[in-house]
Amino acid sequence: MMARIFRPAKSAMTSGYGNSQDWVLEFSGSGSKQVDPLMGWTGGGSTRGQVRISFETKDEAITYARRHGIPFTVEEGQKRAPNVRPRGYGGNFAHDRRGSWTH
8 A cells, every 4th residue: 555755734724834844654545435334434444544644854754664665655745935924013004114005
């Protein structure tokens, strides 16, 4: 079963970058899911799809996968610059403001 090593994106529900700094090793789903006729739950034969391991660095994740014989792919993702505003709220009322204030 193939695994992927990646850095998760920041949550769209928050403005912070928490839980997006670590590297994650996650197994891709394989096989089809079956629906239990009595309860209606969805399940499969493998529990590896539920495994998600976090590492501080990409090299640690790669070393772990190689040590345990897990085939993997590495997804770098895009680096996003944080949104830094040069001024705060008080800059709206500054005397050296470049643009005119309109409502």
